[in-house]
Amino acid sequence: MTxxxxxxxxxxxxxxTGCSLPxxxxxxxxxxxxxxxxxxxxxxxxxxxxxxxxxxxxxxTTEEESENNIIxxxxxxxxxxxxxxxxxxLSQVAYETLMDSEEDPLYxxxxxxxxxxxxxxxxxxDKSLYDVxxxxxxxxxxxxxxxxxxxxxxxxxxxxxxxxxYDVIDTDK
Numbered sequence: 001m002t003x004x005x006x007x008x009x010x011x012x013x014x015x016x017t018g019c020s021l022p023x024x025x026x027x028x029x030x031x032x033x034x035x036x037x038x039x040x041x042x043x044x045x046x047x048x049x050x051x052x053x054x055x056x057x058x059x060x061t062t063e064e065e066s067e068n069n070i071i072x073x074x075x076x077x078x079x080x081x082x083x084x085x086x087x088x089x090l091s092q093v094a095y096e097t098l099m100d101s102e103e104d105p106l107y108x109x110x111x112x113x114x115x116x117x118x119x120x121x122x123x124x125x126d127k128s129l130y131d132v133x134x135x136x137x138x139x140x141x142x143x144x145x146x147x148x149x150x151x152x153x154x155x156x157x158x159x160x161x162x163x164x165x166y167d168v169i170d171t172d173k
Contacts, residue, residue, distance in 0.1 A: 022147065023106060023107070023122065023124075023130060023147040023150070024106070024107065026147050026148065026150040026151045027106070027107035027120070027122050027150060028107075029151045029154070030120065030122075030132075030150050030151050030153075030154035031107075031109045031120055031154075033151070033154040033155050033158060034109075034118075034120050034134060034154050034157070034158040035111060036158075037155060037158035037159055037162055038111065038113075038116070038118045038136065038158055038161075038162055039113070040162070042055070042159075042162045042163040042165075043055035043159055043162070043163045044163075045163055045165065047062070047070075049065055049070070050067075051067065051068060051083055051085055051166055052083050052139075052164055052165065052166040053163075053164070053165045053166070054070075054081070054160060054163050054164045054165075055159060055160060055163035056072065056160065057074075057156050057159065057160070059074045059075070060072045060073065060074050060156070061073055061074070063078065068082055068083050068084060068085070069081065069082050069083075072141075072160075076145075076149065077143050077144075077145050077149070077153070078143065079141055079142065079143035079157070080141070080142050080143070081139070081140075081141045081160060081161075081164070082094075082139070082140050082141070082142070083138060083139050083164060083166050084138035084139075085138065085166050085167065085168060085169045086138065086168070086169050087137055087138030087168070088137055088138060088168045089115060089116040089117070089136055089137035089138070089139070090115065090116060090117050090137055091117065091137040091138050092117050092137075093138070094135055094137070094138060094139075094140050095110065095117065095119045095121075095135060098121055098133055098135075098140070099121070102121065102123050104123070105121050105122065105123045106122050106123055106124055106130070107120070107121070107122040108120075108121050108122075116136050116137055117136065117137055118134075118135065118136045118137075118161075119133075119134070119135050119136075120132075120133070120134045120135075120154075121133045121134075122150065125144050128146055128147075129144045129145065129146060130144065130145060130146070130147060130150065131143075131144055132144070132145060132150055132153075132157070134154075134157045134158060134161055135161060136161050136162065136164070138166075138168070139161050139164045139166075140161070141157050141160055141161050143157075
C-alpha cells in the first residue's frame with residue numbers, strides 16, 4: 001500500500017468515526033498531507049479547458065466554468081479553482097493578495113521549492129466554518145468547511161492544485 005493511500009485511509013477513518021479535531025490540529029495534519037503531495041509527482045490530468053489541464057477527483061463535478069475559474073463540488077462542499085495565467089508556479093502574487101485581505105489568519109504555511117511556491121491558509125469564516133485556501137504560484141483552490149473536514153479534503157485539494165498545468169502568458173513582450 002502506498003504511503004499516500006495509507007494517509008488518505010487514516011484521514012477518512014478519522015472522519016467516519018466522527019472524531020473532531022481542533023482547527024489547529026486539523027490544519028497541521030492537512031499541511032503534512034499537502035506537503036507530501038506537493039513534493040510528489042502530479043496526477044495525470046483528466047480535465048481540460050482553454051486555460052488549464054488538471055486532475056479532478058472522481059467524486060467532484062464541474063459545476064461552472066469561466067475563463068480562469070472552475071467551480072467544483074462533491075456531496076459536501078463547493079470549491080473554486082482559480083488560475084492566473086499571468087503568474088507562474090513560483091509566483092507569490094496570489095498568496096500575497098490573500099494575505100493582504102486576511103486580518104488574522106488562524107493558520108498559514110508556505111513551502112518554497114526550486115520550481116514552485118506553495119501555501120495553505122485557513123481563516124475563520126464564522127463560528128463553525130473556515131475558509132481554506134491551498135495554492136501553488138498562480139493556482140489556488142478555495143472553499144469553506146467545518147474544521148473536522150479540513151484534514152479529509154487536504155489530499156484532494158493538494159492533488160488538484162499540484163496537477164494543474166497551464167501556459168503562462170508573458171505580459172513583458
